[in-house]
Amino acid sequence: MDWSWSFVWEILPTLLEGVRVTILATLGGAVLAAVIGLALALLRRSPNKAVMRTTSFVIEFIRGTPLLVQLYFLFYVLPDAGITLGPMTAGLIGLGLHYGTYTAEVYRAGIDNVPTGQWEAAKACNLTGRQTWTQIILPQAIPPMVPALANYLIAMFKETPLLSAITVLELMNQARSVANFNYRYLEPMTLVGVFFLIISLISVSLLRLLERRLGRIG
Amino acid sequence: MxxxxxxxxxxxxxxxxxxxxxxxxxxxxxxxxSAPAVADGKLEELKKQGFARVAIANEPPYTEVKPDGTVSGAAPDVAREVFKRLGVGDIVASISEYGAMIPGLQAGRFDAVTAGLFMKPERCKAVAYSEPILCDAEALLVKKGNPMGFASYKDIADNPKARIGAPGGGTEEKLALQAGVPRDRVIVVPDGQSGVKMLQDGRIDAYSLPVLSINDLVKKANDPDLAVIAPVKGAPVYCDGAAFRKQDADLRDAYDKVLAEMKASGDFAKIIEPYGFSAAAAMSTTRDKLCGG
Missing domain, CATH: 1.10.1200 (Non-ribosomal Peptide Synthetase Peptidyl Carrier Protein; Chain A)
Incomplete structure (x- = not known):
C-alpha cells in the first residue's frame, strides 16, 4: 500500500476525461428523466382508464427491475430487433427511463399535494386551464418537489458507473482501464471515490441553495 | 502500526x-x-492447505468453466498436474478480468495465475513467471469478406471509422493502442460472447483475441458471416506461463522443475496438444527471452 503521487499525476488526465463523460451522462439522463417523468405523471392522471392503467404498469415494471438489466437489454438485446443504439445513447435512455419513473411519482405527489380548494377557487375565479396550471397549481407544486428531485439526481449520478457495463468510457471504466494497464488499483479507485465525493458535495450545496431560493418565492 | x-x-x-x-x-x-507464512515457504503452506487458488479467465481453449462448474482448459489442466506432482492435491479457480489478475495475485487473492496471461517485460517485472507453457499468435475476427480490409492493428488505426474490441487489460488491447488506435476506438469487451455479439451488431468492426481463442469462439457461434484473420501481421507470438508473486519464488522454482520434467517426458504435450497448442513452440523459447524484450 504505497501511494504514488507521480502515478496520480500520470493518470489524472485520463480520469478527468472520465469525469467529463460521467457528468455528461448525469446531466443528459437528468433532462430525460425530468421530461419522461412529467409525461408519465400526466399520462397517469389521464381520465382514460386504459391509458392510466398502462402507464401505472409501465412505471411499476421499470421501477421493479434493476437498471443494470435494463441497460443490458437496451444494449445487447435491442440490436436483435434491428435497433442498434450507441453505448452513450443506450446509457442515457436507460438512466432517463429508469429515473423518469421515479420523478413521475415525485411530480404526482407534488401535484396531488395542492389542496382541492385551490382547484375549486381557480374555477370559481373563472381562470382558464392554462392559467390554473401556470399561476395556481405549479407554483405551489414545484417547490416541495425540488428536494426529492435533487435526491434522485444525486442517486443517478452515483449509478453512472453501471454504464461501464455497456462499454461507456465513464469515470469508473477509465479508472479500471488505467488500473488494468499498470497493475495498480489503489490510486485509480481512490481517485474515483474522491471525484464522486467532490462532485456530490458541490451538487448538494448547489441544490440546497436552489431549494432555499425557491422556498422564499413560494 | x-x-x-x-x-x-x-x-x-x-x-x-x-x-x-x-x-x-x-x-x-x-x-x-495477509502476512505470508515466510517460515515454511509457500509450497509447504499450499501442501498443508491441500489446494492452490488460481486465477483463470473464461476463454477456451486457454481456460474454460464447463456448464457443470468444473474448470478445464489447457492452462488449468497443466497447473493441476504440476501441483499434483508437487503434492498439492487440487486447484480452486476463480474467474477474473485479465487486468485484475496481477493486482489480485499481489493482493494475495490467488496463489498463481494460470490463464494464458502472456509474458511481457512489464508483466515479468510485476510477477514471477514459470517457463513458457502456452504459445499463440494474435487473430482478428471480422465480418465475412473482411469489408474494411484489416491485416494488422495498424490498419485499424489508419481507418478513422474502425473500432476494435478486445478484453480489458489483455494483450490485444495494448497492441491496438500501441499501433496507434485511439482510446475511444478500442472498445473493452467483457467476454468472448459479447465480443461476437458486438461484432454481429456492428458495434465493433474487429474483435481481437489469440488465434486459438478466436477459432473456438467462431466454432461455437456457428455464424457463416464471420471470418478469422490469423495471424495478425506484425503482432508477435506470445507465450504464457504460470505467474506467481515475486516473494513466492520458491514455489515458482519448484513449479519450473516439474514442468521441465513433464516437457521432457512428453506428458506436457499430451495435456496441451488436444487443445490445439504446440508443445514444441513452448519448448523452443524461454522465460528469459520473452521477458527480456
Whole structure:
C-alpha cells in the first residue's frame, strides 16, 4: 500500500476525461428523466382508464427491475430487433427511463399535494386551464418537489458507473482501464471515490441553495 | 502500526478515538491475515492447505468453466498436474478480468495465475513467471469478406471509422493502442460472447483475441458471416506461463522443475496438444527471452 503521487499525476488526465463523460451522462439522463417523468405523471392522471392503467404498469415494471438489466437489454438485446443504439445513447435512455419513473411519482405527489380548494377557487375565479396550471397549481407544486428531485439526481449520478457495463468510457471504466494497464488499483479507485465525493458535495450545496431560493418565492 | 500511534495521539475526543482505534485494529488484523507464512515457504503452506487458488479467465481453449462448474482448459489442466506432482492435491479457480489478475495475485487473492496471461517485460517485472507453457499468435475476427480490409492493428488505426474490441487489460488491447488506435476506438469487451455479439451488431468492426481463442469462439457461434484473420501481421507470438508473486519464488522454482520434467517426458504435450497448442513452440523459447524484450 504505497501511494504514488507521480502515478496520480500520470493518470489524472485520463480520469478527468472520465469525469467529463460521467457528468455528461448525469446531466443528459437528468433532462430525460425530468421530461419522461412529467409525461408519465400526466399520462397517469389521464381520465382514460386504459391509458392510466398502462402507464401505472409501465412505471411499476421499470421501477421493479434493476437498471443494470435494463441497460443490458437496451444494449445487447435491442440490436436483435434491428435497433442498434450507441453505448452513450443506450446509457442515457436507460438512466432517463429508469429515473423518469421515479420523478413521475415525485411530480404526482407534488401535484396531488395542492389542496382541492385551490382547484375549486381557480374555477370559481373563472381562470382558464392554462392559467390554473401556470399561476395556481405549479407554483405551489414545484417547490416541495425540488428536494426529492435533487435526491434522485444525486442517486443517478452515483449509478453512472453501471454504464461501464455497456462499454461507456465513464469515470469508473477509465479508472479500471488505467488500473488494468499498470497493475495498480489503489490510486485509480481512490481517485474515483474522491471525484464522486467532490462532485456530490458541490451538487448538494448547489441544490440546497436552489431549494432555499425557491422556498422564499413560494 | 503507524496508524495506531497517530490514532492515539490525535484522539482527544472520545468518539474519534474509538473510530481510529477500530480502524487501527482493522488495519492490524488485515495485515495479520495477509502476512505470508515466510517460515515454511509457500509450497509447504499450499501442501498443508491441500489446494492452490488460481486465477483463470473464461476463454477456451486457454481456460474454460464447463456448464457443470468444473474448470478445464489447457492452462488449468497443466497447473493441476504440476501441483499434483508437487503434492498439492487440487486447484480452486476463480474467474477474473485479465487486468485484475496481477493486482489480485499481489493482493494475495490467488496463489498463481494460470490463464494464458502472456509474458511481457512489464508483466515479468510485476510477477514471477514459470517457463513458457502456452504459445499463440494474435487473430482478428471480422465480418465475412473482411469489408474494411484489416491485416494488422495498424490498419485499424489508419481507418478513422474502425473500432476494435478486445478484453480489458489483455494483450490485444495494448497492441491496438500501441499501433496507434485511439482510446475511444478500442472498445473493452467483457467476454468472448459479447465480443461476437458486438461484432454481429456492428458495434465493433474487429474483435481481437489469440488465434486459438478466436477459432473456438467462431466454432461455437456457428455464424457463416464471420471470418478469422490469423495471424495478425506484425503482432508477435506470445507465450504464457504460470505467474506467481515475486516473494513466492520458491514455489515458482519448484513449479519450473516439474514442468521441465513433464516437457521432457512428453506428458506436457499430451495435456496441451488436444487443445490445439504446440508443445514444441513452448519448448523452443524461454522465460528469459520473452521477458527480456
Amino acid at each position: 503507524n496508524f495506531m500511534t497517530t490514532g492515539m495521539r490525535v484522539g482527544s475526543g472520545k468518539s474519534l478515538r474509538i473510530t481510529l482505534g477500530a480502524l487501527a485494529a482493522l488495519a492490524l488484523s488485515s495485515s495479520f491475515m
